[in-house]
Amino acid sequence: MQEYVLILISTVLVNNFVLVKFLGLCPFMGVSKKTDAALGMGLATTFVLTLSSVLSYIIYSYLLQPFGLEYLQTIAFILAIAAVVGFTEMAIHKTSPALYQVLGIYLPLITTNCAVLGVALLNVTENNNFLESAFFGFGAAVGFTLVMVLFASLRERIDASDVPTPFKGAPIALITAGLMSMAFMGFGGMVH
């Protein structure tokens, strides 16, 4: 039990995928203008990440490994991720059209979100078992959502404040992301 809690703490705070491992930066910059959209994106990614890390674990250990086909893992994982993303997109389009409109192109782009494939591949390299994979994927997604919402809230406040003209828009956002990354380095060494 303690092991799973440690995995969660590790992936959410210490080894945060966005701010420490620098994976999934595209939606981090793209969908962080509004807190609502950031939260929606985070939840969609949470769903995709958890499901795809479990799926890719099953595919890897029950289909690829017995036949010695580990070298095909990337293609197999992308296939699983694309299917889950396609499913999520249809579900969101039906249940929440406004969120679908706000997320726009970033929703199908979860397929190529390197955090999603990164989690699947890291699960393999770290020899995680089924439950560990699920917790690893879920923790990574929670960390992603947390950082997205924090960053979107910061950007909403920055929009309302007096930023020097050369720094307006993307530059101040990048500086903010850098400062957030430095802040998250403070967790370094707590858990592996």
Place this chain on the structure above:
Amino acid sequence: MEGWFISITAAILIFVGLALIFGLLLGYAAVRFKVDGNPLAEQIDKVLPQTQCGQCTYPGCKPYAEAVAKGEAEVNLCIPGGTDTMILISEITGLEPKEMEANEAEHKPKETAFIDEDVCIGCVLCIKACPVDAILGATKLMHTVIQSECTGCDKCAPVCPVDCIDMRPPSISIENWQWPEPNIIPTVPSEKISESTINSNLNSNDTDLIYNEKTTEGDSK
């Protein structure tokens, strides 16, 4: 010889199988989560006043809702709906609320049509023009407006051949009475104010109460 053959066959079979499973899953999801029309446009259409007045430059409320859903139109074009509808639309779409462009729609309280019943000739032209069936009457008989139904779209006034329809603010009652607005710097000339007080069919006691400050300031009553 046999080893690589088996492994390649296994690879092909596994990937075909995976593709088949995921294809079936997505096919099922496409049927299960089928979206009819544009749900966003329908949500917007529900909050529009349905006057079909065309003041947004679209032929009706539904086309305007579809244009907003596609992102082609601004959220602030519905004049009969006013600021309230604009805020509702921006909440549904997640777009930024915008000030109403037509200033009159925002500043004037909601107006409704009044038919001067002494002048009306019973031509039924305004009945045909009314998008919400708020005008009551028959050929060669006097017409009148059902005030609770009138949305103030101003479509009936131009078609009246004897110009007996004018737009007036609703009469003041206990339900909609408000404190008079603070009148620090008079921006409207005093003649205009007294004119409008005469025009409006307010209860005379209420009129005195509300326009007390304004009329005492102006020299002519």
